[in-house]
Amino acid sequence: MGPNLLSNYFETASMILFGIGFTTLFLQPNLIKKVIGLNIMDSAVYLFLAAKGYIDGRLAPIVVNGVTDMEAYINPIPSGLVLTGIVVSVSVTAVSLSLIQKLYKEYHTLDMDEILTKANKEAER
Amino acid sequence: MPFLANFPFFCIFIMMASGVTSSMLSGKNAFRLNVIALSACLAMSLSLLFYMIGQPQRITYMMGHFPAPWGNEIRFGPVEALIASVFSFVMLTSLVAGKGDIFSDIASRNVNLFYVMINLLMASLYALVYTNDLFTAYVFVEINTLSACAVVMAKENGQTISATIRYLIMSLLGSGMFLLSIILIYDLTGHLLMVNIRESMARLWADGRYRLPITIIVGLMSVGMAMKSALFPFHTWLSPAHGSATTASSSVLSGLVLKGYIILLIKVYYRVLGLEIVADLKVLNVLFVCGLLGMIIGSLDAIGEDHIKRMIAYSSVAQMGYIYVGISLGTSAGFLAAIFHIIVHAMTKPMLFSAAGGMADASGHKYHFDELKGAAYRNPIAGVAFIIGSLSMIGIPFFAGFGAKFYLSLAAMTNPGKMWFVLFALAVSTVLNAVYYIRAIGMIYSKKDVDVTRHKNPLSYNIGMGVFIVANVMLGLFYQNIVDIIQTGLKFL
Numbered sequence: 001m002g003p004n005l006l007s008n009y010f011e012t013a014s015m016i017l018f019g020i021g022f023t024t025l026f027l028q029p030n031l032i033k034k035v036i037g038l039n040i041m042d043s044a045v046y047l048f049l050a051a052k053g054y055i056d057g058r059l060a061p062i063v064v065n066g067v068t069d070m071e072a073y074i075n076p077i078p079s080g081l082v083l084t085g086i087v088v089s090v091s092v093t094a095v096s097l098s099l100i101q102k103l104y105k106e107y108h109t110l111d112m113d114e115i116l117t118k119a120n121k122e123a124e125r
Numbered sequence: 126m127p128f129l130a131n132f133p134f135f136c137i138f139i140m141m142a143s144g145v146t147s148s149m150l151s152g153k154n155a156f157r158l159n160v161i162a163l164s165a166c167l168a169m170s171l172s173l174l175f176y177m178i179g180q181p182q183r184i185t186y187m188m189g190h191f192p193a194p195w196g197n198e199i200r201f202g203p204v205e206a207l208i209a210s211v212f213s214f215v216m217l218t219s220l221v222a223g224k225g226d227i228f229s230d231i232a233s234r235n236v237n238l239f240y241v242m243i244n245l246l247m248a249s250l251y252a253l254v255y256t257n258d259l260f261t262a263y264v265f266v267e268i269n270t271l272s273a274c275a276v277v278m279a280k281e282n283g284q285t286i287s288a289t290i291r292y293l294i295m296s297l298l299g300s301g302m303f304l305l306s307i308i309l310i311y312d313l314t315g316h317l318l319m320v321n322i323r324e325s326m327a328r329l330w331a332d333g334r335y336r337l338p339i340t341i342i343v344g345l346m347s348v349g350m351a352m353k354s355a356l357f358p359f360h361t362w363l364s365p366a367h368g369s370a371t372t373a374s375s376s377v378l379s380g381l382v383l384k385g386y387i388i389l390l391i392k393v394y395y396r397v398l399g400l401e402i403v404a405d406l407k408v409l410n411v412l413f414v415c416g417l418l419g420m421i422i423g424s425l426d427a428i429g430e431d432h433i434k435r436m437i438a439y440s441s442v443a444q445m446g447y448i449y450v451g452i453s454l455g456t457s458a459g460f461l462a463a464i465f466h467i468i469v470h471a472m473t474k475p476m477l478f479s480a481a482g483g484m485a486d487a488s489g490h491k492y493h494f495d496e497l498k499g500a501a502y503r504n505p506i507a508g509v510a511f512i513i514g515s516l517s518m519i520g521i522p523f524f525a526g527f528g529a530k531f532y533l534s535l536a537a538m539t540n541p542g543k544m545w546f547v548l549f550a551l552a553v554s555t556v557l558n559a560v561y562y563i564r565a566i567g568m569i570y571s572k573k574d575v576d577v578t579r580h581k582n583p584l585s586y587n588i589g590m591g592v593f594i595v596a597n598v599m600l601g602l603f604y605q606n607i608v609d610i611i612q613t614g615l616k617f618l
Contacts, residue, residue: 018305026298034294041301045308052312081260081311085304088267092297095271099278099290106283112290119287123369123432 010051017044029112031100035093042089046082053078129176130184132169133199133255136209137248139166144244152236156224159240160217163247167213174206178610183617185257193318200257200319202617203610204464208254208388211468214596215380215475216247222479222589223373225582226486230280230371239279246272246382253385259307259397260317262389266303270296270353273382276374277366288365295352295362302349306342310397313338319396330402343398343408350390351412354383356449357419360442364426368435368492372482375434376475379441384467387448391460394452395618404455413453413543417550419446424557431494433481436561437474440518443554444470450547451533457615458536464611465604466529469517472600473526476593477514483507483590484569487580494568499575501566504582506590508569513597515562520555525597528604530555 005012017040024037053075061076100110107115143162147155186199220227220243231239249269256262270293278289311317313335314325329335355363367375394403403409423442430436444466451463484500484507485492501508517526530551537547600607 018301022298022301025294025301031290038297038301042304045301045304048305049308049311052308077317078311081308084260084264088264092267092271095274096290096293096297099274099286099293102278102281102286103283103290106286115287116291119284119365122284123365 014048140248155237155240163217170210177203198257204614219376224585226372242275291362299349299352306345364438367438376478380475409453416449420554456539462532462536469529480507480511501569502577524601
C-alpha cells in the first residue's frame, strides 16, 4: 500500500485535495469558503484526470513537425474532459457567488448557520 | 432506422432552443412558447411510446453518425419513452396549473427567465433519461442542478434564497462524488459509453481484479445520486426548498427533478454494471437501510409539520424511500416497482402541490393549516384534487398509489432476506401517511366558522387541475397497462 501511494503521488495528492475540498464544502459555515472548497474539490478531480491521462515521455496531442504516429502523443480525451469539467465548475461557481451576494444583501452575514436561523424565524411568521 | 428514432434528440433540442428563444420574449409569450414546445415534445414522446409498445426494441442513436468509442450516443426503449412521456405531461400540466402563481410570485421582468430555466431543466431531464454516455450525463446533471436552483429561487425572498443555497451545496457535494466516480470508471475501463463500460466491467469482475475500486465507484455514485434525490439522511434540504418555492416550481421539483437522478442511477445499475455485480457489492444494503428509515422518518416529519407545502415535501422524502427500497432489492421485480413508483409519484405529487397552492391562494396566500380551514370549500377543484392525491399517496385501492405499494410488496417477495423489513416498513409508513393526509383533509374540509365564499380561479388553473385529476384517476384504473410496458421495457433497458 505505502509504496503504491508514493509512486502514484499525483493520484494520492488529488484524493487528499478532494477530501479537503469536500469537507470544506460540507462543514465550513462561511459561504465564501464553501465555494473555495468546491473549487478545490473540482480541481482535485481534474488533477486526477490529467495525471491519469499523461503518459511519460509523450507530447501533448497537437501535431507538430508532421509526426502523426499515435505513439508520440498522449490520449486527448482526458484533457477534453478536464476542459468540459472546468466549464461546468466555473458556471457553478458563478451561480453560487451570485446567490451568496443576494443572501448577503438580505441577511448581512456570510455565516450559513446564522442565515438559516434568520430564515427559519422568517418562516415561522 | 425509423424516423421516430430522431424524436429523443428533437425533444432535447427543442427544449434548449425554446429556452434560448424565451430569454428574448416577454413573460406571456415565453409561457405560450413553452406550452407549444412542451406539447410538441409530449406528442413526440407519446408517438415514440406507442411505437415502442407495438414493436418493443432498443434503438441506439448515434449523434452525428460517429460510431461507438468516438461518438456520443442516445439509447432508448419502452421504459425511456414511457418516462419521457410522463415527464413531459407532468411538466406541461404543472406549468399550466401554476401559471397564475408564477405571474404573481415572480417579478414581471423576470418571468421569461423562469421559463428559460424550466426549458433547460426539461432538456436536461430528457438528456438524463435518454443518454448512453456517462460524461454527458454528468454535464446534464449539472445543468439540471443549476436550473433547478434557479427555479427554486425565482421568488427571490430571503427564505427561498437560503433554501436554494442549502439545496445547491447538497447538490454540489453529490455532483462532486458523481464526477469522481465517473473519472474512476474511465480510469479503470477506458470508456465513457455505458455499453462499452459494461463489457470491460464484466471482464474485470470475472477476473476478480479491482474489486475494491469498483465498490468505491458504485458507492460514490449511489451516495452522490442519493444526496441529489433526497434519500434519508440527505433529505434536510428538500422541505425548505420545495416548501418555499412557487407552486409550479414545487410541483416540478418534487415530481421530476428528484426522479431524473434516480432514472440515471437505475440506468447505471442496469446498463453499466449489471445486476449480478451490483448484487455482489452490498452497496445496495446501505441504500436499503436508508430507504427504510426514510419511509418512516419522512412520514414522522410530515406529521409534525403544520405548513401544508412542507408537509407534502416531507411526504416526498418518504416516497423517495419507497423508490430506493425498490431499487435496493436488486431484482428486476424491484426495479419494476421502483420505476412504477416513480411514475405514480410524478403524477400525484405535482397535483398535491398544485392543489395546496390553489387552496392557499383562496385563503390569502397562507400555508398553515389553521389558516387553511375550509379552504376546500373556497376552492372546490383543489379540494377534490387534494383528496384524490392523498388517497393515492396513502395507497387506497383503485388509486395509483395502491398499485405502487402492491408491486413493491410483490417485489419484496423476490428477496426473502429483505422481505419482512419491507413489509413491516410499508405497513408502518402507510399508517403514518394516512394519519397526516387524513388530518389535512379534515382541516381543509372543516366547516366550523369559516368563510366559504368561492375563490375565482384563473382558467389555466382549472384546466391544469382537471387534467391532473383525470390523469390520476385513469392511472389508478389502468395501472396494469403501465406495468406491462415497464415489464417489457426492462428487457431493453
